[in-house]
Amino acid sequence: MSELKVKPLKPRGGGAEGAGAGVATEPAEPDTSNPDELHAEHQERQQHQRDSIEQLDRETLVRILYQMLLIRRFEEKAAEAYTLGKIGGFCHLYIGQEAVAVGSIAALRPDDYVMTSYRDHGHALARGTPPDEVMAELFGRAGGCSAGKGGSMHLFDRDNNFLGGHAIVGGQIPLATGVAFAEKYKGTERVSVVYFGEAAVNQGVFHESLNMAQLWQLPCIYICENNQYGMGTALKRAMSMSDVSQKACSYGMATEFVDGMDVLAVYEATKRAADRARAESQPTLLEVRTYRFMGHSMSDPGNYRTRAEIEKFQERDPVKVFAESLKQKQVLDDAALKEIEDRVRAEVEQSVKFADASPEPAPEELYTHIYANPIKQ
Amino acid sequence: MAVITIREALNQALREEMGRDEHVFLMGEEVGAYQGAYKVSKGLLDEFGEKRVIDSPITELGFAGLGVGAAMAGLRPVIEFMTFNFSILATDQIINSAAKMLYMSGGQFKIPIVFRGPNGSAYQVSSQHSQALESWYAHFPGLKVVMPSTPADAKGLLKSAIRDDDPVIFLEQERMYGNKGEVPDDPDFTVPLGVADVKREGTDATIVARSLTVPLALKAADELAKQGVSVEVIDPRTIRPLDIETIVNSVKKTNRVVIAEESHAFCGVGAEISAQLMERAFDYLDAPVKRVSGADAPMPYAKNLEKLALPDVERIVAAVREVAYL
Numbered sequence: 022m023s024e025l026k027v028k029p030l031k032p033r034g035g036g037a038e039g040a041g042a043g044v045a046t047e048p049a050e051p052d053t054s055n056p057d058e059l060h061a062e063h064q065e066r067q068q069h070q071r072d073s074i075e076q077l078d079r080e081t082l083v084r085i086l087y088q089m090l091l092i093r094r095f096e097e098k099a100a101e102a103y104t105l106g107k108i109g110g111f112c113h114l115y116i117g118q119e120a121v122a123v124g125s126i127a128a129l130r131p132d133d134y135v136m137t138s139y140r141d142h143g144h145a146l147a148r149g150t151p152p153d154e155v156m157a158e159l160f161g162r163a164g165g166c167s168a169g170k171g172g173s174m175h176l177f178d179r180d181n182n183f184l185g186g187h188a189i190v191g192g193q194i195p196l197a198t199g200v201a202f203a204e205k206y207k208g209t210e211r212v213s214v215v216y217f218g219e220a221a222v223n224q225g226v227f228h229e230s231l232n233m234a235q236l237w238q239l240p241c242i243y244i245c246e247n248n249q250y251g252m253g254t255a256l257k258r259a260m261s262m263s264d265v266s267q268k269a270c271s272y273g274m275a276t277e278f279v280d281g282m283d284v285l286a287v288y289e290a291t292k293r294a295a296d297r298a299r300a301e302s303q304p305t306l307l308e309v310r311t312y313r314f315m316g317h318s319m320s321d322p323g324n325y326r327t328r329a330e331i332e333k334f335q336e337r338d339p340v341k342v343f344a345e346s347l348k349q350k351q352v353l354d355d356a357a358l359k360e361i362e363d364r365v366r367a368e369v370e371q372s373v374k375f376a377d378a379s380p381e382p383a384p385e386e387l388y389t390h391i392y393a394n395p396i397k398q
Numbered sequence: 399m400a401v402i403t404i405r406e407a408l409n410q411a412l413r414e415e416m417g418r419d420e421h422v423f424l425m426g427e428e429v430g431a432y433q434g435a436y437k438v439s440k441g442l443l444d445e446f447g448e449k450r451v452i453d454s455p456i457t458e459l460g461f462a463g464l465g466v467g468a469a470m471a472g473l474r475p476v477i478e479f480m481t482f483n484f485s486i487l488a489t490d491q492i493i494n495s496a497a498k499m500l501y502m503s504g505g506q507f508k509i510p511i512v513f514r515g516p517n518g519s520a521y522q523v524s525s526q527h528s529q530a531l532e533s534w535y536a537h538f539p540g541l542k543v544v545m546p547s548t549p550a551d552a553k554g555l556l557k558s559a560i561r562d563d564d565p566v567i568f569l570e571q572e573r574m575y576g577n578k579g580e581v582p583d584d585p586d587f588t589v590p591l592g593v594a595d596v597k598r599e600g601t602d603a604t605i606v607a608r609s610l611t612v613p614l615a616l617k618a619a620d621e622l623a624k625q626g627v628s629v630e631v632i633d634p635r636t637i638r639p640l641d642i643e644t645i646v647n648s649v650k651k652t653n654r655v656v657i658a659e660e661s662h663a664f665c666g667v668g669a670e671i672s673a674q675l676m677e678r679a680f681d682y683l684d685a686p687v688k689r690v691s692g693a694d695a696p697m698p699y700a701k702n703l704e705k706l707a708l709p710d711v712e713r714i715v716a717a718v719r720e721v722a723y724l
Contacts, residue, residue: 168504170501185507189494192463195467199466203472233455236455398643
């Protein structure tokens with residue numbers, strides 16, 4: 022019998038305190054070990070995208086790029102507004118992960134349901150919530166998509182079947198399972214999609230939900246956005262068996278590992294899962310490997326990962342990779358790309374104007390929406 | 399009017415509401431094939447089938463959350479906890495999701511759900527199975543908390559709770575499932591949420607009792623009547639929102655109050671009622687409000703100790719005599 026070898030944990034990144042860059046200075050282990058492998062991975066991703074582009078119409082492709090750019094610029098503006106004090110509380114940005122929400126939501130029907138965690142700006146925008154209403158919500162204004170009462174972590178939009186951002190890690194997973202239960206109960210073909218970070222996989226309720234979903238064959242798609250850090254704790258420091266996609270095997274559930282830096286790979290995997298949900302009423306777990314370029318929230322000191330690591334993932338920037346693929350396949354030229362960029366910038370600027378102009382909620386709103394059927398006392 | 403048990407009354411309420419609205423379903427541990435751990439759901443599986451009477455795995459947080467999600471998508475779930483002690487595992491979904499969804503969505507998502515099951519002590523089931531948790535749930539705006547004490551109230555209030563568009567915590571009592579009483583035959587009989595009931599009129603002192611302590615308070619009132627003390631017994635029936643008006647009106651008449659409760663006293667519903675009486679009826683009180691509560695200790699197993707831990711008729715009688723300066 023061979024001796025079990027336990028690799029000692031590396032000490033946390035030293036010398037980070039006072040480091041202006043806000044990242045650890047010690048080099049981290051890369052997840053792809055050498056430049057050749059990195060290069061090969063990049064080539065493979067681009068080749069996949071070029072092949073996939075041929076399967077989709079121009080309108081869909083342009084919308085996907087537009088939505089990713091909208092989220093990117095919106096989040097950059099949100100970061101700016103946060104530092105200006107216009108946004109309070111917690112503000113978790115989606116920069117780097119755009120391909121996950123955009124690619125998956127593009128594969129859904131408008132009447133399908135989407136639910137996510139507190140890192141929810143991207144999902145709301147991808148679902149079609151107007152940027153004006155999202156920004157106004159971040160500003161805590163009456164014109165926000167949750168009337169200024171939810172804030173950054175609790176965006177809701179019933180008209181677009183966006184069932185919210187939920188801020189207890191993993192809390193949205195059984196909720197979305199229940200939505201899928203309800204649709205099966207009602208006999209519709211609507212699918213419920215739920216997003217969560219890889220850290221939520223350690224919560225008991227993830228396992229409770231997957232068990233029920235497979236047991237009762239619910240049309241639910243569980244999308245784990247594995248950005249490799251639960252706040253400041255690296256996946257390997259928090260999960261004994263860190264191959265998230267394999268967790269589905271405990272429940273006999275279909276599962277896929279997906280490249281989250283390739284928006285079309287996410288699109289295709291979600292399409293397969295949605296077809297399975299609709300045609301067979303079967304759930305799926307997708308592990309989508311992604312990376313957030315910003316901190317966990319706006320108050321993140323960032324001392325748990327290195328600049329080199331972040332830069333390595335920035336080379337895989339899903340927005341840039343996809344724009345490049347579209348150009349190579351001559352779906353877009355530079356002029357068309359600039360047109361989209363200009364449109365996105367104008368919409369984001371407008372969202373700030375809208376949010377600034379939107380009134381604060383009236384004082385009496387403090388006591389509305391506590392009960393749907395209030396009982397006067 | 400038929401005389402039936404609380405168990406039968408609850409069963410009737412479930413059957414009638416499931417018959418009335420196909421969006422209503424019942425989920426919980428052993429609610430189906432086993433016919434309910436306390437037989438409240440007896441016969442429902444046969445009548446409504448596996449689609450609407452669903453045996454869940456032992457996964458309280460999971461099925462509580464599933465219920466809230468189903469409510470977001472338009473169903474009206476009734477989620478049974480085998481006992482409310484197990485609901486402690488589900489409090490994240492009850493408190494963080496159900497109670498707040500309407501508010502934090504700016505009014506977009508109501509949560510019409512009932513969480514029901516026995517609350518409080520049973521017979522020698524020791525510390526982890528004997529807790530009365532109404533003050534936990536009553537603490538949170540967004541939840542409604544109901545505690546029936548008679549078969550008629552149990553049926554009428556459960557029907558109202560199922561029809562209500564808000565999350566309702568419906569607290570039954572295992573020791574009371576076999577209690578009998580008259581229940582109106584009208585299938586549309588309901589009891590409104592948020593309205594207290596004067597279970598007995600009196601002039602000398604008020605006992606505010608709920609759930610398990612209501613029958614005890616009525617016995618205490620009988621005893622005290624023999625001693626020449628006329629006692630009014632008020633059952634709030636709904637803890638949140640609390641019909642404090644009815645209690646205040648009684649106090650204006652009797653000027654003396656005893657609150658009888660099975661739960662621990664500390665930070666309890668009795669403490670809340672007492673505080674509200676200070677704010678609203680201070681000038682009418684002729685004696686300090688007196689609480690008769692469960693012991694400030696985990697529930698012991700030993701029969702003699704368990705008896706000591708719970709309020710009884712003698713302690714309630716003594717408390718009333720104390721506030722009446724007798």
